[in-house]
Amino acid sequence: MRNKNRRKGQMRVIEAVLAATVLAVSMLAALKLTSSVNPYASETRDELTRYCYDFLLSLADKESFDKIIFYNSALKAHWEQTMTVTLTSLLPTDLFYNMTVFNMTSKNGIVSEVVLNNSTITDASPADFLAGSEVVAADIIYTSRNAWVLKIHLELARGG
Numbered sequence: 001m002r003n004k005n006r007r008k009g010q011m012r013v014i015e016a017v018l019a020a021t022v023l024a025v026s027m028l029a030a031l032k033l034t035s036s037v038n039p040y041a042s043e044t045r046d047e048l049t050r051y052c053y054d055f056l057l058s059l060a061d062k063e064s065f066d067k068i069i070f071y072n073s074a075l076k077a078h079w080e081q082t083m084t085v086t087l088t089s090l091l092p093t094d095l096f097y098n099m100t101v102f103n104m105t106s107k108n109g110i111v112s113e114v115v116l117n118n119s120t121i122t123d124a125s126p127a128d129f130l131a132g133s134e135v136v137a138a139d140i141i142y143t144s145r146n147a148w149v150l151k152i153h154l155e156l157a158r159g160g
Helices: 002-034 039-061 064-069 079-090 126-131
Strands: 095-107 110-122 134-143 149-158
Touching: 039 064, 039 134, 039 149, 064 079, 064 149, 079 095, 079 110, 095 126, 126 149
Parallel strands: none
Antiparallel strands: 095 110, 095 149, 134 149
8 A cells, every 4th residue: 555655656746847847848938939039139229229328428428519519609610520520430330320409499488499500410321220220319408508408319220
């Protein structure tokens, strides 16, 4: 009788191990099915977004926007070329960029965005952004020393 009870106990242990294995395999399969298709791309997109914000904030921290865009409380002539040189020299060569600078004006309590000099600073065509493997954007609000309130919009695309 004891021998028979031992075998029943062994079978229950084997059943428990098999059940745990089936459960583990099914959980792994469920995780695999619900994860993103390309987790590497997802990570690098997040890193690129952080880089975009960090880049804008470091320019703001060094008051680069004041030095590039303004001279004695007024807009510098041809500040866009200086900004292009700055962005081209500071950003990695595998990134395309579009930067738009807006003046935030308030009339009758309504804030509107007006593009400075109606221009976007870019080193890419729209096709480059469409072909890019990852495209991210970041916006910051910057108050200059001369009380101009600017919205800086930067789009980055990793080359395809």
